[in-house]
Each structure stands twice: as structure tokens, then as C-alpha cells.
Amino acid sequence: MKYRIQQEAREGTMLINMGPSHPAMHGTTRVMLELDGEKIINCELEMGYLHRGFEKICENKTFFNMLIYTDRMNYVSPLINNTGYVMTLEKMLGIEAPERAQYIRVILNEFSRVCDHLTALAAMCMECGAFTVFLYMMKAREYIWDLMEQTTGARMTTSFIRVGGVRSDFPSDWKKTTRIAIDETRKVLKDCHGLMSKNKIFLNRTRDVAIVTSELAINYGWTGPCLRSTGVNYDVRKAFPYLVYDQLEFEIPLGERGDNFDRYMVRMQEMEQSLRMVEQCMAKIPKPSSSSESVTKGLEPAEAIKASRTKKPEERIKLSPNLEGTEKEKYPGILSGKKCIVPPKEDTYTNIEGLISHFKLFMRGHGIRPPKGEAYFAVEGGSGELGFYIISDGTDKPYRLHLRAPCFHIVAALEEIVRGNYLADIIPTFGSMNMIGGELDR
Amino acid sequence: MKHKKDGKVGFITTTFNSMLGWGRKFSLYQYPFITACCGMEYMSAACAHYDLDRFGMGWTRFTPRQADMLLVVGTISHKEAPVLRTVYDQMTEPKWVVAFGACAVSGGIYDNYxxxxxxxxxxxxxxxxxxxxxxxxxxxxxxxKLQEKIQKEGHEWRFQKKKS
Amino acid sequence: MAISKEKILEDLKQKFSDNILDMTAQFGDDIIHIKKEALQDIVNFLKEDPYAFTMLLDLTCVDYQGEEERFEMVYHLFSLSLNLRLRFKARLKQNDCKIVSLTPIFKNANWLEREVYDMFGVHFEGHPYLRRLFMYDGFEGHPLRKDYPLRKQQPKIDLR
Known part of the structure; x- marks a missing residue:
């Protein structure tokens, strides 16, 4: 079958191909262009180069096992994806995470958003030729990932947010790491503002290029920073507040013209708001349910298991917080809900109730079983409204799961908005849209 | 090489093959074929924090014709497969390929259609x-590890008649 | 907040009494089951003021294998001014899996419908360019249908 662009090709024009192995196409999109000189008169996008069968594979996995696949959807901000998926399940199961867990989720979500915006802008600036900005922004991301690693044990694909709460508590010195991350990110943002926001070359390539009106943006289903750059005030965190966002004070930066520069600027200012939110959370977060700072006291796990064969253990058991889970005393603060949380490891290995509830969670046909029905829940992802639509038939596997990917709707508009612009304008336009392959192609 | 004592020009002995390997291993031009999540870690590794340039492999070339090393970073779907083979075929000899991440190694967690x-x-x-x-x-x-392999490898540098 | 949700549902019930099969709510989401013929009218009606459901949030399909009306199209509409989401559902028969396209009303329906066509094989009448979106030409079958095996691969080039 011939492509649309081939069918519509006029005489005297040139058809060229861009991607999928083009550096500015992020490896997964192919743009076909019809050019008259330097001017684009027709454009067609082909995607699906990173189609990994997310929705099909989810139908074959249990609700618990599926969490790792949500990590790899929008791989720049995996924790937001986790939150979206987990909160959809929580909506179906009718449970709510403890307050401290909600604050932990908000802190990690906002840091993920900063990472997402940093990566998007870094790639956009690099493709426009500003390699320094790329290096600076990656540096800031490393400081944030330090905190992520300290808390979750992994740099990117964390699977940290669980049904009923989060997997473990913050480490004891998390405030120090968070402070460093915030300060370093602020410094980088200031530097990048200085480098880019009034840079004439950058302005020439972004100002008044690829203007999108608010009507067009709404018609295409845009959400997130791209919609807000056209002046529409819609943010899921304000419109449908989830977690503790209604207790935090933050503003929503809006653009005026809807061009590339506004999309850049909205992201820049949103990062500042996110950091502000993290600071508020640091002040407001409730105290952990146990004050035991160190895990050095208590029985060695092997000794405890041995002792549990003859009598019920009463002493505290030493655990490494970096391995699976966290100590039993911290559980009330970070995890709640019956039949859907992994019991503390102390219980699993030393008493029969814990062992049974552990088995009940991982046995085939058991585990997390939401009631029959369907639910849609959305969170504010890095590039817009990230919605999960889950249909459950009462078993431990979803009957159908659909992801509303924000950048799918945004990239769909590219064909229209680059028409009439020049060839070189594609690169900042595509960069400002923040295309993430895993989310676009699923 | 200058001598320590009097500063006169000295000499070292080596085989031509290992000198060629030494030269090649520290001038690896790479072509990152980035598709998926691993690209984020590749970006971290290539940037200032971890800095691949320290080891003589920081120079990124975005055309396969100028690259020695193909980094396949991320999942390769069946739709992408012909593209990858074309890119590989376009690279000039000598060339090396690195499978980066579980998906490129074995398909990873995506065991599907x-x-x-x-x-x-x-x-x-x-x-x-x-x-x-x-x-x-x-x-x-x-x-x-790849550099060690290149150092040890037998490099074909003599003129060879084409086998007809 | 001009109009309440109840008012909108009542208006819909009055205007399209023949075409609305059922109205339910689950987990706080409102679900409206409609006949597939009336889809475009209902969407057009809701898009105008004072309802202003101007955004198509999502469009997808569910495969209920074994039932006579096998495919179920799911539409999520969103109104920015009312801050309200509504879910519409229409059932399609297996031997007649066709539904009217929403591309004249919403532009993002273009890609969303191509995705559903690719994954489920549902045809959209009036779609300007119905072509596979994720999979390639020459791919047989529709992967998200329940009868497509999870691991059935159809390579484009010869693998070693």
C-alpha cells in the first residue's frame, strides 16, 4: 500500500525521508516529507518502531507482575507511571495509602517530573546545537537520581510504588540528599535560563515557530505542558486533585502564543514549581511510624528463622532496608490494605500467618483481585494526562488494560503544525513535544 | 619516546598488530542506535558524570559510515529490525557491535509478538x-572489555588478493 | 460549573431516548451505553454549548470473545469548562464490526482509530486514511484480539 504522502505528491516537489535512525527522531519515529525547496508542503509520520505489545502482555500477567511494565512506558519518569497504575487499582479496590506514603509519592512524583522536563529540554536544546545545556541538565538529573537510588534501590526502573503505599520508607538521611538535589537543580536551571532564554539563535528557531492555537490543541486532545503553553489552564493535579496535591501550594505556568518557545518556557517554570512542592512536602511530611533509625539492633535473620522453628520470636529482627521491603515497624506508615500488600519479611519467614498471606499474594489465581468492573484514573504525567483504563473480570489478571498516553495525542498533531514551516523547524518542534517512544508506541 | 636520563629519543618494540589494536581501541567512534529506556542510562554514561570520553570512546557519530562501534541501545521490534540491519551493513570494516540492555541481549521482559x-x-x-x-x-x-578484545584481535592490515 | 452532571445525563436521556440503552456508574465513573448508529449525533450534541465536551480523551476497544456482540468501543469525552469526564460504550457484532468515524469532529480520532483498526480490525466508516499504525504491512491478524497468540511472531526479515 502506498503512503498517503506518495499518493498526494505534487509535481516538481521532493520527497525525503527522516528517521527512524535519525538522531533528532529519538530512534523510533519516521517522518516523510514533501518539500518545495526548504518548505514543507506535506508531512506524514510513521510510528510503531518501538511497539512492544504492552497491552497484550498485560493481559497475560497478574496485576502484581504488571508493575514492572508500567516502569518502562514513560521511561523518563517511571514513578509517575507507577503511581497512575497503582492508583487506578486502589480506586477499584477502594483503599487509600497512609498519609506518609502519599507524601513520599508526591515527592518522588515531582522529582520524576523534573527529570522528565530536564531530559526533554536537554534533548531539545542539544538538537538545536546547545550541547552545554545538555551536559548541565544531565548533571542535575544525576543528583535527583541519587535520591531515587538511595530510596528505591534503582536509578530508573524502580517499581517502587505499590498498591496500598510505597515499598519502603525514606532512608534516614534523605533530607540531606533532597536538599542537595534541589539546590543543584536550581543552580542548573539558573544557568540554563541564562544560556538559552535570551539566546538569539535559540529564539530564532523557536519564537513564533509552529504556533498552535488553543482550539487546535484541544481538538487534538493535548494535555500537560503543551496544552498549557497555548493558554488553557488545565492540570490534572488541580482539576482532579489526587494524593495530597490539594494541600500544597503551587501555580500553573501558562503560555500565551503556543509556539516552541512557550513550550520550552512552561517546562522551565514547571520545574521550579515542582521543586517548590518538594520543599513544602519536606516540611509537612508526617513522622515515620517507628523512630528506630538504625537496623543494627536485633537478631540476625538466619538466627531468627532457626529460633522460630521452636518458639514464637519476640525479639526484633535485623533487616537490610535495601533488600526486599522494610522493617515491620515502619509498615503502618507506608503500606496499608488487606490482601494486596506483601507482608513484612519478618512475618513471612518466622510465622505461619505471614507465610500464608505471602503465598496468597503470589499464588496463581490469588493475589490482587479487584472487583469485577472497570475504572479510569488519570494522573498528571510528564507530558500530560496519563490515564489508565482497566477492565477486571474478577481474576488476578486484567481483562483489558489501556493506557492513555499523553504524547500520542501530542505527536499526532505534528503532521499538521509543521506544514508550511521550514525543514529545520521540525527539529525544535519535535523536541518541544517531548516524544517518548515507550509511551507513544506502547 | 624520550629517555629519562638524557632526553634523547629512544624506541620501543612492539608488533605492528598490537600497535594497530592499541590505536583502534582508543579511537572508537560510536553510533548509538537508541530506541528505548536504556537510552537514558546511555545519556548518563556519556555525559559529564560518568564520562565515556575518559576511555577514548566518547566521540559520537550520527552516521553509520563514520562509526566503528554500533551500540544497540534498547528494544528492537520486528518493525525496526530491517533498519538495524541496514545500519549495520552501512558501517565500514572494522566494526564492533554492543548489545546494550536486556532487550537487545535477549528480548528481555518482552517475550511477545x-x-x-x-x-x-x-x-x-x-x-x-x-x-x-x-x-x-x-x-x-x-x-x-571490548577494548581488551580489540587489542588482542588479529587485525587484517596486509594487502590481500581477493579470492575469486 | 454551569450544569450539573445529573442534568447532562437527563438531557441526554430525553434527547436520545431511543439510542441510549443503559446508564450506569461504577467506581465514580459514569458509563453510557449507546447504539452505534447514534454515536456521531451524541458527540456532536455534547460538543456544543452549554456542555462543551470538546476533548476526546481516549478511544479504545475491548474484545469480548465468544459473545455475539464481540467488540465494545469505549470513548472517553472530557469537558474542560465543566471539568467532567464521560464514558460512552457501543457494541459491535463480529461479522459487522464497523462504526462511524469521529475524525470530522476530533482530529486525534484519526490516529486513535488507526490504532484500533490495527489492533482489533474494527473498520471505521468515513476515515480518510485507514492504515496500520503500529504494525507493518504484511502483518496478518490483529494482535490485541483474544484469539491472537501472545508469542506468534511474523518477522519482516529473515532471522538467524
Whole structure:
């Protein structure tokens, strides 16, 4: 079958191909262009180069096992994806995470958003030729990932947010790491503002290029920073507040013209708001349910298991917080809900109730079983409204799961908005849209 | 080489083959074929924090014709497979391929209809990097392993008649 | 907040009494089951003021294998001014899996419908360019249908 662009090709024009192995196409999109000189008169996008069968594979996995696949959807901000998926399940199961867990989720979500915006802008600036900005922004991301690693044990694909709460508590010195991350990110943002926001070359390539009106943006289903750059005030965190966002004070930066520069600027200012939110959370977060700072006291796990064969253990058991889970005393603060949380490891290995509830969670046909029905829940992802639509038939596997990917709707508009612009304008336009392959192609 | 004592020009002895290997291993031009999540870790490894440039492999070329090393970073789907093979075919000899991350090594967690189960079903691979995604330290370790391999490899530098 | 949700549902019930099969709510989401012929009218009606459901949030399909009306199209509409989401559902028969396209009303329906066509094989009448979106030409079958095996691969080039 011939492509649309081939069918519509006029005489005297040139058809060229861009991607999928083009550096500015992020490896997964192919743009076909019809050019008259330097001017684009027709454009067609082909995607699906990173189609990994997310929705099909989810139908074959249990609700618990599926969490790792949500990590790899929008791989720049995996924790937001986790939150979206987990909160959809929580909506179906009718449970709510403890307050401290909600604050932990908000802190990690906002840091993920900063990472997402940093990566998007870094790639956009690099493709426009500003390699320094790329290096600076990656540096800031490393400081944030330090905190992520300290808390979750992994740099990117964390699977940290669980049904009923989060997997473990913050480490004891998390405030120090968070402070460093915030300060370093602020410094980088200031530097990048200085480098880019009034840079004439950058302005020439972004100002008044690829203007999108608010009507067009709404018609295409845009959400997130791209919609807000056209002046529409819609943010899921304000419109449908989830977690503790209604207790935090933050503003929503809006653009005026809807061009590339506004999309850049909205992201820049949103990062500042996110950091502000993290600071508020640091002040407001409730105290952990146990004050035991160190895990050095208590029985060695092997000794405890041995002792549990003859009598019920009463002493505290030493655990490494970096391995699976966290100590039993911290559980009330970070995890709640019956039949859907992994019991503390102390219980699993030393008493029969814990062992049974552990088995009940991982046995085939058991585990997390939401009631029959369907639910849609959305969170504010890095590039817009990230919605999960889950249909459950009462078993431990979803009957159908659909992801509303924000950048799918945004990239769909590219064909229209680059028409009439020049060839070189594609690169900042595509960069400002923040295309993430895993989310676009699923 | 200058001598320590009097500063006169000295000499070292080596084989031509190992000198060629030494030269090649520290001037690896790479072509990152980035598709998926591992690209984020590749970006970290290539940037200032971990800095691949320390090991003589920081120069990124975005055209396969100028590259020595193909980094396949991320999942390769069946739709992408012909593209990858074309890119590989366009690279000039000598060339090395690194399978970066679990998806490129074996298909990873995506055992389904859309994903190629390991890029060694499409192109030959020299070094496999495990991890989903691999940490930057792992990446550096793997690339140093590749350098060792290049050093030891027999390089074909003599003029050879084409076998007809 | 001009109009309440109850008012909108009542208006819909009055205007399209023949075409609305059922109205339910689950987990706080409102679900409206409609006949597939009336889809475009209902969407057009809701898009105008004072309802202003101007955004198509999502469009997808569910495969209920074994039932006579096998496919179920799911539409999520969103109104920015009312801050309200509504879910519409229409059932399609297996031997007649066709539904009217929403591309004249919403531009993002273009890609969303191509995705559903690719994954489920549902045809959209009036779609300007119905072509596979994720999979390639020459791919047989529709992967998200329940009868497509999870691991059935159809390579484009010869693998070693």
C-alpha cells in the first residue's frame, strides 16, 4: 500500500525521508516529507518502531507482575507511571495509602517530573546545537537520581510504588540528599535560563515557530505542558486533585502564543514549581511510624528463622532496608490494605500467618483481585494526562488494560503544525513535544 | 619516546598488530542506535558524570559510515529490525557491535509478538551488557572489555588478493 | 460549573431516548451505553454549548470473545469548562464490526482509530486514511484480539 504522502505528491516537489535512525527522531519515529525547496508542503509520520505489545502482555500477567511494565512506558519518569497504575487499582479496590506514603509519592512524583522536563529540554536544546545545556541538565538529573537510588534501590526502573503505599520508607538521611538535589537543580536551571532564554539563535528557531492555537490543541486532545503553553489552564493535579496535591501550594505556568518557545518556557517554570512542592512536602511530611533509625539492633535473620522453628520470636529482627521491603515497624506508615500488600519479611519467614498471606499474594489465581468492573484514573504525567483504563473480570489478571498516553495525542498533531514551516523547524518542534517512544508506541 | 636520563629519543618494540589494536581501541567512534529506556542510562554514561570520553570512546557519530562501534541501545521490534540491519551493513570494516540492555541481549521482559528475541538474530554481536537498564558502571566495564578484545584481535592490515 | 452532571445525563436521556440503552456508574465513573448508529449525533450534541465536551480523551476497544456482540468501543469525552469526564460504550457484532468515524469532529480520532483498526480490525466508516499504525504491512491478524497468540511472531526479515 502506498503512503498517503506518495499518493498526494505534487509535481516538481521532493520527497525525503527522516528517521527512524535519525538522531533528532529519538530512534523510533519516521517522518516523510514533501518539500518545495526548504518548505514543507506535506508531512506524514510513521510510528510503531518501538511497539512492544504492552497491552497484550498485560493481559497475560497478574496485576502484581504488571508493575514492572508500567516502569518502562514513560521511561523518563517511571514513578509517575507507577503511581497512575497503582492508583487506578486502589480506586477499584477502594483503599487509600497512609498519609506518609502519599507524601513520599508526591515527592518522588515531582522529582520524576523534573527529570522528565530536564531530559526533554536537554534533548531539545542539544538538537538545536546547545550541547552545554545538555551536559548541565544531565548533571542535575544525576543528583535527583541519587535520591531515587538511595530510596528505591534503582536509578530508573524502580517499581517502587505499590498498591496500598510505597515499598519502603525514606532512608534516614534523605533530607540531606533532597536538599542537595534541589539546590543543584536550581543552580542548573539558573544557568540554563541564562544560556538559552535570551539566546538569539535559540529564539530564532523557536519564537513564533509552529504556533498552535488553543482550539487546535484541544481538538487534538493535548494535555500537560503543551496544552498549557497555548493558554488553557488545565492540570490534572488541580482539576482532579489526587494524593495530597490539594494541600500544597503551587501555580500553573501558562503560555500565551503556543509556539516552541512557550513550550520550552512552561517546562522551565514547571520545574521550579515542582521543586517548590518538594520543599513544602519536606516540611509537612508526617513522622515515620517507628523512630528506630538504625537496623543494627536485633537478631540476625538466619538466627531468627532457626529460633522460630521452636518458639514464637519476640525479639526484633535485623533487616537490610535495601533488600526486599522494610522493617515491620515502619509498615503502618507506608503500606496499608488487606490482601494486596506483601507482608513484612519478618512475618513471612518466622510465622505461619505471614507465610500464608505471602503465598496468597503470589499464588496463581490469588493475589490482587479487584472487583469485577472497570475504572479510569488519570494522573498528571510528564507530558500530560496519563490515564489508565482497566477492565477486571474478577481474576488476578486484567481483562483489558489501556493506557492513555499523553504524547500520542501530542505527536499526532505534528503532521499538521509543521506544514508550511521550514525543514529545520521540525527539529525544535519535535523536541518541544517531548516524544517518548515507550509511551507513544506502547 | 624520550629517555629519562638524557632526553634523547629512544624506541620501543612492539608488533605492528598490537600497535594497530592499541590505536583502534582508543579511537572508537560510536553510533548509538537508541530506541528505548536504556537510552537514558546511555545519556548518563556519556555525559559529564560518568564520562565515556575518559576511555577514548566518547566521540559520537550520527552516521553509520563514520562509526566503528554500533551500540544497540534498547528494544528492537520486528518493525525496526530491517533498519538495524541496514545500519549495520552501512558501517565500514572494522566494526564492533554492543548489545546494550536486556532487550537487545535477549528480548528481555518482552517475550511477545512484536519484539525480536535478541539482536544476535539479526547481526553479530561482540559484547553483551546485561541489566534493565544497565548501570553506567556496567556500561564502562563492558566497553573496557571490548577494548581488551580489540587489542588482542588479529587485525587484517596486509594487502590481500581477493579470492575469486 | 454551569450544569450539573445529573442534568447532562437527563438531557441526554430525553434527547436520545431511543439510542441510549443503559446508564450506569461504577467506581465514580459514569458509563453510557449507546447504539452505534447514534454515536456521531451524541458527540456532536455534547460538543456544543452549554456542555462543551470538546476533548476526546481516549478511544479504545475491548474484545469480548465468544459473545455475539464481540467488540465494545469505549470513548472517553472530557469537558474542560465543566471539568467532567464521560464514558460512552457501543457494541459491535463480529461479522459487522464497523462504526462511524469521529475524525470530522476530533482530529486525534484519526490516529486513535488507526490504532484500533490495527489492533482489533474494527473498520471505521468515513476515515480518510485507514492504515496500520503500529504494525507493518504484511502483518496478518490483529494482535490485541483474544484469539491472537501472545508469542506468534511474523518477522519482516529473515532471522538467524
Amino acid at each position: 512484536a519484539v525480536v528475541q535478541g539482536i544476535d538474530r539479526i547481526i553479530p554481536v561482540d559484547v553483551y551488557i546485561p541489566g534493565c537498564p544497565p548501570r553506567p558502571e556496567t556500561i564502562i566495564n563492558a566497553l573496557i
